[in-house]
Amino acid sequence: MSAEVDKLWDLQQVVSQLADREGQLEVKPESFAVVDREYEAASEDLQKLEQSLEAIAKERRRVDGELHDQQELLKKYQGQLMLVKNQQQYAAAWREIDVARKHVKELEDSVLKCMTEAEGVQKQLDERRGEFDDLKSRYDSAHTEWQASLSELRAEIEQLRAKQAQVEAALPENIKREFSQIAKQRQGVAVARVAGDTCTGCRTRIRPALAQRLKRGEPVNCEGCSRILYLERPEL
Numbered sequence: 001m002s003a004e005v006d007k008l009w010d011l012q013q014v015v016s017q018l019a020d021r022e023g024q025l026e027v028k029p030e031s032f033a034v035v036d037r038e039y040e041a042a043s044e045d046l047q048k049l050e051q052s053l054e055a056i057a058k059e060r061r062r063v064d065g066e067l068h069d070q071q072e073l074l075k076k077y078q079g080q081l082m083l084v085k086n087q088q089q090y091a092a093a094w095r096e097i098d099v100a101r102k103h104v105k106e107l108e109d110s111v112l113k114c115m116t117e118a119e120g121v122q123k124q125l126d127e128r129r130g131e132f133d134d135l136k137s138r139y140d141s142a143h144t145e146w147q148a149s150l151s152e153l154r155a156e157i158e159q160l161r162a163k164q165a166q167v168e169a170a171l172p173e174n175i176k177r178e179f180s181q182i183a184k185q186r187q188g189v190a191v192a193r194v195a196g197d198t199c200t201g202c203r204t205r206i207r208p209a210l211a212q213r214l215k216r217g218e219p220v221n222c223e224g225c226s227r228i229l230y231l232e233r234p235e236l
Contacts (some may be wrong), residue, residue: 005217009191011191017160029149038139060114070100182227194206199227201225206220
């Protein structure tokens with residue numbers, strides 16, 4: 001069994017190195033991170049302006065619809081004015097016309113307000129888009145340069161994956177399952193080295209009886225974290 005524990009330790013080393021290298025793929029160099037933050041902020045700014053312009057356009061459509069209805073209503077009241085038969089009806093008709101005219105005027109002012117706001121936002125949007133095109137070019141260039149710099153790292157990752165598959169192929173299925181289950185529960189670390197009389201994974205002291213089993217090459221799990229324990233044996 002000691003040979004299998006040795007293989008599990010080798011597998012753990014490969015898995016840990018692989019996780020580290022894959023994590024490095026996501027770490028942005030500062031030269032790119034600066035442009036990336038600027039790009040994200042500019043994108044968010046553009047999105048907010050576009051949303052604001054759409055909100056103004058939506059309000060404009062609503063006001064236009066209401067204005068059309070009020071204008072039709074005003075025409076109706078004005079037409080009815082010709083059909084009144086007495087002074088009381090005439091006064092009532094004029095009151096309705098006056099209210100409708102005031103409402104139409106308010107809606108026309110709202111239309112003008114929407115137009116002015118839309119013009120201002122559109123101007124800002126055009127300016128931001130002009131600046132954004134240059135920023136996008138710098139972002140793409142920096143991103144391409146960063147990705148090109150990762151070619152050696154990706155090659156190392158492929159080598160580690162091949163080595164992982166090679167080591168796993170030499171292990172029984174039940175041992176691989178145990179390794180996988182413990183790794184999932186312990187942040188990717190299924191095998192912990194014993195230093196002195198302590199598990200380096202959780203700092204739990206190894207009881208003498210378990211230490212003797214380890215020295216005989218028997219499989220032992222830590223009583224504190226359940227990781228598979230690995231004891232380095234002196235070279236002969």
